[in-house]
Amino acid sequence: xxxxxxxxxxxxxxxxxxxxxxxxxxxxxxxxxxxxxxxxxxxxxxxxxxxxxxxxxxxxxxxxxxxxxxxxxxxxxxxxxxxxxxxxxxxxxxxxxxxxxxxxxxxxxxxxxxx
Amino acid sequence: xxxxxxxxxxxxxxxxxxxxxxxxxxxxxxxxxxxxxxxxxxxxxxxxxxxxxxxxxxxxxxxxxxxxxxxxxxxxxxxxxxxxxxxxxxxxxxxxxxxxxxxxxxxxx
Numbered sequence: 001x002x003x004x005x006x007x008x009x010x011x012x013x014x015x016x017x018x019x020x021x022x023x024x025x026x027x028x029x030x031x032x033x034x035x036x037x038x039x040x041x042x043x044x045x046x047x048x049x050x051x052x053x054x055x056x057x058x059x060x061x062x063x064x065x066x067x068x069x070x071x072x073x074x075x076x077x078x079x080x081x082x083x084x085x086x087x088x089x090x091x092x093x094x095x096x097x098x099x100x101x102x103x104x105x106x107x108x109x110x111x112x113x114x115x
Numbered sequence: 116x117x118x119x120x121x122x123x124x125x126x127x128x129x130x131x132x133x134x135x136x137x138x139x140x141x142x143x144x145x146x147x148x149x150x151x152x153x154x155x156x157x158x159x160x161x162x163x164x165x166x167x168x169x170x171x172x173x174x175x176x177x178x179x180x181x182x183x184x185x186x187x188x189x190x191x192x193x194x195x196x197x198x199x200x201x202x203x204x205x206x207x208x209x210x211x212x213x214x215x216x217x218x219x220x221x222x223x224x
Contacts, residue, residue, distance in 0.1 A: 006157065043203065044158075044214045093157050103148055104212065106157040 001027050004096050006107025013084060014115055021079045021110045023094030030096035033077040034104060035069060038091040050077055084114045119206055119215035126221040133191040135218045137204035142185060144206035149178065149189045152201045152217070161189070161202075196222045 003026040036044040050056035050071035058064045068080040095104035118140040127133045150158040164171045164178045171178045177190040201217040
């Protein structure tokens with residue numbers, strides 16, 4: 001149980017393109033989803049927290065107009081990197097949980113490479 | 116906010132026990148988690164412990180929590196080559212969870 005599917009696994013795009021990453025909870029209702037960014041050989045950096053039906057809460061230093069998050073249903077959240085540039089290249093990981101007293105379950109991550 | 120510290124690297128021989136240590140600063144952390152990350156993959160939840168527990172055992176995994184010293188450890192018995200990965204400890208309350216720097220475990224055949 002508690003499976004989170006993230007799509008795509010790897011995407012390569014030209015600079016200026018917008019890229020959408022999907023995060024789905026397959027067998028539970030994700031009232032809260034989290035988006036993280038991970039640089040090589042580093043820990044996870046929380047970008048934003050989203051509750052279903054509400055606007056996402058962004059961490060300090062994360063541009064909300066650059067990283068658009070939508071959590072329109074209890075099983076799907078999307079992260080759109082708008083007008084992506086090479087510095088946005090990174091490993092993006094989502095996680096989801098159903099209740100506040102339950103652990104987060106992670107997707108397999110999306111490797112984003114911007115040329 | 117919470118700070119979580121881990122050693123960066125641990126190397127053990129196959130069949131030995133591995134102990135990965137973690138210290139945290141926020142004494143109000145409700146949950147403490149251990150995750151495993153293999154190369155190019157997301158994080159896999161291994162186990163977690165509530166702050167009112169001292170120990171939790173799950174097959175080859177044993178988690179020890181010392182609340183007084185704010186110290187958490189993960190012991191892997193009979194370590195296998197498939198256990199080679201990066202292990203993250205994390206802690207927090209209901210809203211936010213902070214991750215440690217990760218410990219890379221290398222298992223030597």
